[in-house]
Amino acid sequence: MALHKGTHVRAPGRGYSVNPFYGEADPVAGMAAEPPRHTLPDGPMPPHTAYQFVHDELMLDGNARLNLATFVTTWMEPQADVLLAECRDKNMIDKDEYPRTAELERRCVAMLADLWHAPDPASAVGCSTTGSSEACMLAGLALKRRWALANADRYPSRGARPNLVMGANVQVCWEKFCNFWEVEARQVPMEGERFHLDAASAAALCDENTIGVVAVLGSTFDGSYEPVADICAALDALRERTGLDVPVHVDGASGALVAPFLDTGLVWDFRLPRVASINASGHKYGLVYPGVGWALWRERAALPEELVFRVNYLGGDMPTFALNFSRPGAQVAAQYYTFLRLGREGFRAVQQNTRDVACRLAARIGELEEFRLLTRGDQLPVFAFTTADGVTAFDVFDVSRRLRERGWLVPAYSFPPDREDLSVLRIVCRNGFTHDLADLFLEDLHSLLPELRRQPGPLGRPEAVATAFHH
Numbered sequence: 001m002a003l004h005k006g007t008h009v010r011a012p013g014r015g016y017s018v019n020p021f022y023g024e025a026d027p028v029a030g031m032a033a034e035p036p037r038h039t040l041p042d043g044p045m046p047p048h049t050a051y052q053f054v055h056d057e058l059m060l061d062g063n064a065r066l067n068l069a070t071f072v073t074t075w076m077e078p079q080a081d082v083l084l085a086e087c088r089d090k091n092m093i094d095k096d097e098y099p100r101t102a103e104l105e106r107r108c109v110a111m112l113a114d115l116w117h118a119p120d121p122a123s124a125v126g127c128s129t130t131g132s133s134e135a136c137m138l139a140g141l142a143l144k145r146r147w148a149l150a151n152a153d154r155y156p157s158r159g160a161r162p163n164l165v166m167g168a169n170v171q172v173c174w175e176k177f178c179n180f181w182e183v184e185a186r187q188v189p190m191e192g193e194r195f196h197l198d199a200a201s202a203a204a205l206c207d208e209n210t211i212g213v214v215a216v217l218g219s220t221f222d223g224s225y226e227p228v229a230d231i232c233a234a235l236d237a238l239r240e241r242t243g244l245d246v247p248v249h250v251d252g253a254s255g256a257l258v259a260p261f262l263d264t265g266l267v268w269d270f271r272l273p274r275v276a277s278i279n280a281s282g283h284k285y286g287l288v289y290p291g292v293g294w295a296l297w298r299e300r301a302a303l304p305e306e307l308v309f310r311v312n313y314l315g316g317d318m319p320t321f322a323l324n325f326s327r328p329g330a331q332v333a334a335q336y337y338t339f340l341r342l343g344r345e346g347f348r349a350v351q352q353n354t355r356d357v358a359c360r361l362a363a364r365i366g367e368l369e370e371f372r373l374l375t376r377g378d379q380l381p382v383f384a385f386t387t388a389d390g391v392t393a394f395d396v397f398d399v400s401r402r403l404r405e406r407g408w409l410v411p412a413y414s415f416p417p418d419r420e421d422l423s424v425l426r427i428v429c430r431n432g433f434t435h436d437l438a439d440l441f442l443e444d445l446h447s448l449l450p451e452l453r454r455q456p457g458p459l460g461r462p463e464a465v466a467t468a469f470h471h
């Protein structure tokens, strides 16, 4: 099954067309033939020709700086590029072969444990991952195993079914976790103008089979922070009432590297005793190119020892907790570089600037009579907006499509239950999206509006736009 469907616009079997200039028009080197696209070519081709084929095709990918859909880092400094290139052959699992890379991973974990106020940062446990998805799988597995150990009299023998409580706004990785590891996903629907999990609903869904509650800092749908401290307090009260002691995992994919610098008064992390684990994406507001995430547990007891594997076939005897075996080490070195390079003050300046751009852009869009803001970019530097009540000539999908004509990628999508009636546009501000670019964006948005207003009505929801939603 091909998960990524090829688009066979040309006749099937048609290979790459050969530019004789690129290929030196040398029949001996095989360049008179068209190399196939969907089967392995019979023989080799010169490296510069192969390079040119791949390079030319990739030119049609989007311009990352105009992509306001993704959370993932699209710019790093030249020095980081050098480090990444120097480390591209390093395999994270070969901790014995690359002890310094392993040491940098340990230091990053210690820095994050300190940043997130682990009670004893030196003994906090954690690891790097390929991203938050893997980190969430690991954190979810730890919750499930802790529950299974505590309920060995009922599970699996007597058929108790574990569940995980979350808002309907969770990122898709939590649905994956529940599906892959056979845990019931108990989702609190959105209601009215509440677009994320609230404390009372979370506690109300917990029972003796609840392995944990996931609180998201910040929601991918609108950039809002979930009330982690309130959720913990509601679970404390639940424990008082019923004896149920439900741990919390904070999915801080984005916010765990924003809030510690910009919202120092917000208590959301290991300062709350109920928070058992936290994840973050190093490749989102950790400011590293794609391929790194982090999972941390507040103390050893939160991560059942039996989930940690010790392998000695690469030499050494290093404990690992991961889904992958081999994995690039370069991003971990780049994360360490970013921590060292910016420090707390640098991170604060960079994230504050990004939030300023988000707040200002949101405010300007909010001033337009065509739109209504749902969030303002003052939590994650991310905001969602929809069309104002009186707007009937066009909808958010039309806006997204028209912006795309100017090169801007701004996804439009509908909200999850029970607000499927609400469709929004979302703008993710990242480092590198400057006030100047935001002004250019606003100019483009302004110039589209007269035509949009003249439409007879919304043009319908095109598949291509609806699928442009990247978490």
Ligand SMILES: *Cc1c(COP(=O)(O)O)cnc(C)c1O
Pocket: 071, 130, 131, 132, 133, 134, 136, 171, 173, 216, 217, 218, 219, 220, 251, 252, 253, 254, 281, 293, 471
């Ligand atoms: C992006 C995101 C994820 C998934 O993270 P990846 O690093 O892309 O795997 C999980 N949860 C939240 C809240 C996210 O924003």
